[in-house]
Amino acid sequence: MLAPRQRPESPALAGASVSARGLGKSFGGKPILTSVDLDIAPGEVVALLGSSGSGKTTLLRMIAGLLAPSHGSVSIGDDVVADAGTGKLVPPERRSIGMVFQDYALWPHMTVAGNVSFPLEMKGVNGEERARRVRDALDLVDLGAFADRSPSTLSGGQQQRVALARAIVSQPSVILFDEPLSNLDRELRDQLVVDIAALVRSLGLTGVYVTHDHGEAFAIADRVAVMAGGGIVQIAPPEHLVARPESAEVASFLKLGLIAPGHLADGKVTFQDSADVLATPGGFNGHAGPGDLFLPRGALRIVAPEAASLTGTVVRSTFRGEGYTTRIQLSCGFDVDLPNDERLRDNAPVGVDVVWDRARWFPATATSV
Numbered sequence: 001m002l003a004p005r006q007r008p009e010s011p012a013l014a015g016a017s018v019s020a021r022g023l024g025k026s027f028g029g030k031p032i033l034t035s036v037d038l039d040i041a042p043g044e045v046v047a048l049l050g051s052s053g054s055g056k057t058t059l060l061r062m063i064a065g066l067l068a069p070s071h072g073s074v075s076i077g078d079d080v081v082a083d084a085g086t087g088k089l090v091p092p093e094r095r096s097i098g099m100v101f102q103d104y105a106l107w108p109h110m111t112v113a114g115n116v117s118f119p120l121e122m123k124g125v126n127g128e129e130r131a132r133r134v135r136d137a138l139d140l141v142d143l144g145a146f147a148d149r150s151p152s153t154l155s156g157g158q159q160q161r162v163a164l165a166r167a168i169v170s171q172p173s174v175i176l177f178d179e180p181l182s183n184l185d186r187e188l189r190d191q192l193v194v195d196i197a198a199l200v201r202s203l204g205l206t207g208v209y210v211t212h213d214h215g216e217a218f219a220i221a222d223r224v225a226v227m228a229g230g231g232i233v234q235i236a237p238p239e240h241l242v243a244r245p246e247s248a249e250v251a252s253f254l255k256l257g258l259i260a261p262g263h264l265a266d267g268k269v270t271f272q273d274s275a276d277v278l279a280t281p282g283g284f285n286g287h288a289g290p291g292d293l294f295l296p297r298g299a300l301r302i303v304a305p306e307a308a309s310l311t312g313t314v315v316r317s318t319f320r321g322e323g324y325t326t327r328i329q330l331s332c333g334f335d336v337d338l339p340n341d342e343r344l345r346d347n348a349p350v351g352v353d354v355v356w357d358r359a360r361w362f363p364a365t366a367t368s369v
């Protein structure tokens with residue numbers, strides 16, 4: 001457990017704003033990121049969430065100064081730290097950032113304290129001051145008693161906490177995380193992400209947190225930026241993102257419910273490969289044409305087939321400790337996983353009731369994830 005119980009005695013620990021303007025990156029002429037605009041407020045934590053290859057790490061590395069942008073600029077506080085137009089590129093060590101990587105990147109030949117001390121040595125901080133700040137940083141991650149140990153004698157979670165202490169010891173304004181918990185098991189991740197969030201907030205740091213795990217992103221971030229197709233497709237607080245995804249792709253990436261491509265006309269949805277016609281009570285305000293029907297999981301309930309908007313058969317019911325998750329193959333051609341209280345027989349006919357005022361229709365123009 002981390003212990004954000006005391007702040008190191010320094011006035012410097014306060015977050016700075018981070019912004020990107022028209023930021024792009026190409027590798028070998030192939031655009032990976034195209035024109036990203038992003039504004040992060042001082043002390044705000046933003047998670048970059050997206051599937052593998054969506055450019056999360058590339059964006060983070062441009063904020064860090066480990067990569068030069070092909071287009072656009074990055075600012076930290078009032079300083080432009082990278083500008084493709086002018087060729088300006090401030091190196092990472094002059095950006096007031098701390099970084100935590102997936103693989104911890106600790107030096108095995110140094111003690112825990114030696115690892116945490118290293119950035120201060122590079123900055124020429126004197127011995128006494130350095131020792132005090134290393135102690136403070138290790139106390140903050142609850143590893144004060146491990147200062148003289150070798151990193152190789154620590155667990156993965158402890159090693160990542162050493163990396164976290166090393167990232168904050170220089171009293172940065174911004175802390176950058178690149179999938180820091182990916183090598184840890186689920187239970188430890190769930191705990192550590194909460195602890196990291198508490199520590200980053202208690203220090204007032206601005207944070208950028210790369211992950212492909214939406215649970216982790218939701219736990220740590222004030223806002224989550226969903227990345228796809230070379231940019232940010234939606235950025236919003238986690239609760240808002242779940243309640244109001246702006247495209248079928250975001251809803252699908254976040255696994256928010258049933259997303260069924262179809263065609264809407266006169267308030268009725270038809271589906272490819274199915275004779276089903278689904279009448280929608282509100283008609284989605286007269287929209288017509290191809291698109292995606294989005295039915296959030298919370299708007300769907302398993303009922304008797306006779307009483308239902310949708311019908312289907314049970315693929316399987318799986319016990320999940322607090323109840324069952326039942327996969328249903330709908331007659332309109334799509335599968336959906338829904339919670340229920342009892343094990344349902346494989347192949348049993350079921351109905352699915354829809355709370356229509358929570359249903360959405362996304363016309364087929366949205367960006368692809």
Ligand SMILES: Nc1ncnc2c1ncn2[C@@H]1O[C@H](COP(=O)(O)OP(=O)(O)OP(=O)(O)O)[C@@H](O)[C@H]1O
Pocket residue numbers: 027028032050051052053054055056057058059212
């Ligand atoms: N130095 C490089 N040279 C060439 N291509 C690169 C380089 N770095 C990244 N890429 C490519 O850019 C794309 C985006 O990579 P990036 O690491 O930013 O994605 P990501 O969203 O962080 O993915 P992951 O979750 O797998 O780490 C990928 O297709 C990757 O192969």
